[in-house]
Amino acid sequence: MFRDYTYCRHYAVRNVKYIRTDNGKYLLMFRNYTYSRQYSASTGVRWKCSRQSSKKCNAFLLIGEGDVILRQCEEHTHKPWKYHCNSDGTYTKI
Numbered sequence: 001m002f003r004d005y006t007y008c009r010h011y012a013v014r015n016v017k018y019i020r021t022d023n024g025k026y027l028l029m030f031r032n033y034t035y036s037r038q039y040s041a042s043t044g045v046r047w048k049c050s051r052q053s054s055k056k057c058n059a060f061l062l063i064g065e066g067d068v069i070l071r072q073c074e075e076h077t078h079k080p081w082k083y084h085c086n087s088d089g090t091y092t093k094i
């Protein structure tokens with residue numbers, strides 16, 4: 001029942017990317033999924049799937065210092081959105 005997150009060994013992740021969308025939102029991108037900042041915990045920052053409310057998706061990441069993933073759940077209920085990188089560095093959902 002409590003499989004909603006999995007512990008993982010602490011490892012640095014090079015493919016965590018912080019992006020800004022064309023409507024001014026800051027998101028974290030990891031494995032093509034985007035997450036929005038939820039809150040800061042003592043150990044790190046919790047990012048929830050940016051489609052949590054629309055898709056009832058419980059995926060999240062807990063990111064510690066140095067972009068290390070402390071906890072994660074990547075069981076998304078949906079496919080990732082595709083983003084286009086604009087010339088000004090922002091991202092647009094396509």
Ligand SMILES: [Zn+2]
Pocket residue numbers: 033049050051052055057058059075076077078
């Ligand atoms: Zn999701």
